[in-house]
Amino acid sequence: MTTSFNQVGAAKLWPEINFPFTLAPMVGLSHVALRSLIQDYMPLEAITYWPTEMLNSRRLPAQVVGETPETKRTERDQYLVPQILGNDLKYIGPSLEKLKDINIAGVDINMGCPVSKALRHNYGVALMGEPEYAWKIVRDTKSCSDLPITVKLRAGLDFLDSQIEQELFFDRFTDGLMEAGADLLCLHPRMASQKRKGHADWSQIKRLKERSDIPIIGNGDIQVFEDALRMLEETGCDGVMIGRALTARPWMMWQLGERLGMSAPLGREGEKAPSNPHEEAIEYGRALKKFVTYCFFFFDETFANKKIKFYLRVSHMWLNFGHSLCKKLVKCSTEAQYHEKLEEFFDSTSLKYSNYTDLSY
Known part of the structure; x- marks a missing residue:
């Protein structure tokens, strides 16, 4: 089976991108060694954007960016989009200046981290509880950089009584992000309290895509390449971000490339991707x-x-x-x-x- 896609949503931000699948930013995992491993399995002509681990904006200004384990990169990280954890432009602005030293292609603001520390210190998914402040962070970040600004978020917090109220809140929140200048949104459709439990509700990705004018990336419950293709088909999203399963199955990029009619990875010419x-x-x-x-x-x-x-x-x-x-x-x-x-x-x-x-x- 060969599947083709006429457009990759991220290409609206970075025109050379032609592959609708990417790695998720993950603490302790999305570093240069893992990216290099996954890049070894990329179809020869495939181009996508790459994350970093979550970077603390309060620490970045004092670091030698490019030399710390979290900010090391290679030439193969062609479109590097670091993920910033922060809630204060006093730190985000200097962090963006520092990150210019490694020639980044954009910056991702974390509004999805559900750990208790994030909730206590009002960053990550906690920002969804203060919409005006979250929108201000996007506006302020946009004002100090001409790079694309992306936001990774969850379906919401758990302070509303009904699904209808939650949907209305989520619509208002994401509208505000787009009005503030977000160029791309990536949705992991679980509530903060779910963390990794339960099932990701892909219908929420579809709803967000249907009412958005910017690229929407889907994330959650992808374990095999068929899941990634199914998410694209069922939700209409512009791309799929894959987390721990891509860590464990880096050849998934090769499998997906075959379905898109792309070439085998460099050094694996004439071979087929693992299939059993x-x-x-x-x-x-x-x-x-x-x-x-x-x-x-x-x-x-x-x-x-x-x-x-x-x-x-x-x-x-x-x-x-x-x-x-x-x-x-x-x-x-x-x-x-x-x-x-x-x-x-x-x-x-x-x-x-x-x-x-x-x-x-």
Whole structure:
């Protein structure tokens, strides 16, 4: 099956973009090593935009941007759109100035982080509880930068009594973001209290798209490439942002590219993307080896180990015997040790990779 799309919504902001799928900004994950891994699986001609981890606007002004683990980039991060966590232009403005040093393509404002710390300190999804203030942040950010401003948000907080009231509030809130100058919205259609539990209500993405004049990106409950294509079809959204499943299944970009009639990734010419549980399990082993190499290339040994262990923690669940893999690697500390253990573990014909796993943790 080949699927084609006449337009990619993000191309309205960055005309060269031709691929409607991108990685989500995730704390501890969306760093240069993971982006490099996923880029290895991109169709040869595919161009998309790339996130960073969530960056704290209160810390950025004092940092050497481009040298911290969270802000390192490569030439392959062609359209880099850092995600800013903040609620005060006093810090956001200087942060944007600093980020110019790494030639960013835009900036994303986080209005979706649902953790309790964000709610206590009035940033992330807490900004949805103060619409006027949230709109002011977008206006002020827009006033100090000529770059596209995007906003990632959730379906809302839980202070209204009925679904109708919630929908009216959400419509008013998103209208205000657009009027304030937001160039693109990305919606994860869960309430703040749900965090990762329950199901993402894709109908809310469809509603937002139908009443918006700017690109709308959908996010939530994507685990296999068929989910991403289905979200595009069912919601009419302009693109799909994929989180932890793309971390664990970076070859999903290759699978999606095949459905769009695009070429295989560089170095995989003439091959087909993994298409069954055993092929995907073997590819996970290849991806892990690449990820280990990238982590030791970009980071010092201590930080590389931290990132590798965290990657395993959020990606092993799709693999049968994933817990055994984690145990096998727990004492590794050097690149050579990881590669030796990975060679041993993946030299098995009984490994399988599942399509779905529980993401509510």
